[in-house]
Amino acid sequence: MNLENTKENVLNEALAADLQAAFEKVGRDGSVSSIVLMSAKPNSFVAGADVGMLSKAKSSAEGASISKKAQEQFEKLERSGKPIVMLGLLPGAGGTQRLPKLVSLQNALDMMLTGKKVKADKACALKNYPITVMLGLLPGAGGTQRLPKLVSLQNALDMMLTGKKVKADKAKKIGLVDSVVQPLGDGLEPAAANTHRYLEEVAIDTARKLAKGSLKISREKPLLQKIMQKVMTTSFVLDKVVLKMARDKVR
Helix, strand or coil, rough: CCCCCCCCECCHHHHHHHHHHHHHHHCCCCCCEEEEEECCCCCCCCCCCCHHHHHCCCHHHHHHHHHHHHHHEEEEEEEECCCCEEECCCCCCHHHHHHHCCHHHHCCCCEEEEEECCEECEEEEEEEHHHHHHHHHCCCCCCCHHHHHCCCHHHHHHHHHCCCCHCCCHHHHHHHCEECCCCCCCCCCCCCHHHHHHHHHHHHHHHHHHHHHCCCCCCCCCCHHHHHHHCCHHHHHHHHHHHHHHHHHHC
């Protein structure tokens, strides 16, 4: 993805149209067995949705139409019969978080993350759930529905309602991402460019292995987490505990 004349990619009408056309093309191409989705910009993946696009809506109906179109496009990706590997480079905003939720287990999404060094001796990627919520908006396009399917309800609420950042190692531990790749340092090119090229190589290799079946991605949750999820989503607990937890977080 490379939105022209911008420092970072944003999810606007132009990028959405380009993505739709690209996925339709590779979907029809029998010679394509798997797909890699990445940014051509070495310092970011997607900065989030274009707030300007949302502000153009003159009525609730227009706003709902924008959201519905985004949901429909993401659902098409979810139904893709080909494995999709997506990689992110630095902390992303709303759009970054929504995209990985689209791909079901059958599509075997594998998302790679890398980012700035948190400490001098420890390179760690950060994942930032929707800055959208920091603007007073709930993440759209199905992000709020898909996230709890990947992580526990407690973690999902924490990210969706507060915009809390999650370090890469924790993101992998809670099931938010499948794999974390450490960033590279400076070489013949700056660190960002080196890391970008390395991530592309890793993503392509992963996509090929997924297509051949030599690599399997399992998102099977531990038994205890399954039990907790079942309990937390019962009507009684949902009404008395979960909704109270949600209200307390936004007060």
